[in-house]
Amino acid sequence: MTRYSLTIIIPTFNEIENIENIIIAVSGVLKNSGIEGEILVVDDDSKDGTVDCVRELLKTHPELSLIVRPDDHGLSQSVVEGFQKAKADIIQVIDADFSHPVELIPKFYSAIKDEGYDVCIGSRYTKGGDIENWPIKRRIISLGATVFGRVLFPEITDPVSGFFAIKKEVVYDADLKPRGYKILMEVLGKGRWENFKEIPFTFRDREEGESKLKFSTILDYIGQCTDIGVYAFRHRETNVWKEWKKVIKFGFVGISGIFVNTGILFALTEYIGFYYLVSAIFAIEASIITNFLLNDYWTFDGGNNSRMAKKWKRFVSFQVVSVLGVVINLAVLFILTEFIGLWYILSNIAGIFVAFIWNFFINRNFTWRRG
CATH class of the missing domain: 3.90.550.10 (Spore Coat Polysaccharide Biosynthesis Protein SpsA; Chain A)
Structure with a gap:
């Protein structure tokens, strides 16, 4: 045989x-x-x-x-x-x-x-x-x-x-x-x-x-x-669960960013006396930085790569993706509210969800891709 x-x-x-x-x-x-x-x-x-x-x-x-x-x-x-x-x-x-x-x-x-x-x-x-x-x-x-x-x-x-x-x-x-x-x-x-x-x-x-x-x-x-x-x-x-753990971690990091953003926005506006839109700029950037650090060390284990040049490259990529995520969030909010007639709160939730999907998959496949 x-x-x-x-x-x-x-x-x-x-x-x-x-x-x-x-x-x-x-x-x-x-x-x-x-x-x-x-x-x-x-x-x-x-x-x-x-x-x-x-x-x-x-x-x-x-x-x-x-x-x-x-x-x-x-x-x-x-x-x-x-x-x-x-x-x-x-x-x-x-x-x-x-x-x-x-x-x-x-x-x-x-x-x-x-x-x-x-x-x-x-x-x-x-x-x-x-x-x-x-x-x-x-x-x-x-x-x-x-x-x-x-x-x-x-x-x-x-x-x-x-x-x-x-x-x-x-x-x-x-x-x-x-x-x-x-x-x-x-x-x-x-x-x-x-x-x-x-x-x-x-x-x-x-x-x-x-x-x-x-x-x-x-x-x-x-x-x-x-x-x-x-x-x-x-x-x-399974390999699916390994990936979903990253999604869950990424979500928790995003939630932590909301607290960072809100806390800094409140502190700069109420205690320092900044105009709230100026405070918002600092708050957004602070939440992006903390989100990056947590994702780098916890979600994607990027902290194992200690070369500073690569860290900066990942940070710049994360920054760009995050800013585009904000744009996507606002675009979905505007389209669903103005053209579909959805309640703006629900439109914003939909925008956050779409932006989250964008942020995770672009960062997963580019910012923290293997190799």
Whole structure:
């Protein structure tokens, strides 16, 4: 029996236009790269001839395996069953429709096997990545899903990618509850991993067949994100929880800044006699400074880096982001109050929330980014 070092999972449903070509293409990549790979097609009981085509190819492709799932259909469910049946310790997931460039498979394999990463993700949104031939509506939906996913995984530029590779141990005995199309989110949220690598790629819309994106897919995705968040809170050992601890700390620091701001505003105005707007300028700057120091030493552990030049760089970045956050807060307050007719107090609360999201994610990914 051949000992495989890589299992490539191809989930399918009515892919008769693509299945033979994708299997031949993947087989060619494995042969040319010298990788002992298994091609595992997991099909949702297609009725268009996909299964018959794969069964015919089994006669000439010993590296090919087929699983037909008569029940509990869904791309994510198919991939999870592929995880369970994979014969190799490294697993790659790709679409059957050539949306994912099969020639990059050796790079994913090398990232896991040679470089030691637990997860390798094909990203459309990192430098060098792109999307071809998508209408503006689908781009907006995809970008929205990605931004929503980055709430859970701020460091990953494309957490909803369907093109990824993992060590099998990442999902071993993981409490995966697959739904919809975003199986990578489930893996990242509930799997055991410490590091990851992103490889840029150009996503090309399917060459043949029809896209299966539906409104129910969006609802499944929202439910999945909620489930991952609840799971992280209950278990508190996942990478999601590590990130949410930063969000919580950042929030507490922000609350402390309100007290600093208010206290200094009151003291300078009532005891020193400054004009209240002048006092407000000093109060805002004081709260920005204290917020920076607390976030640097507590929230993001930047205090471990004692080089003063880098501290100043982080402080300047934090200052700019904070000022822009104030502008965003005021803009939301004005728009919701003047154009939507919302009570100004509620508008201000909404503005504070939007500004908080802005401040956290920009600071998380730029001011205190790793490296």
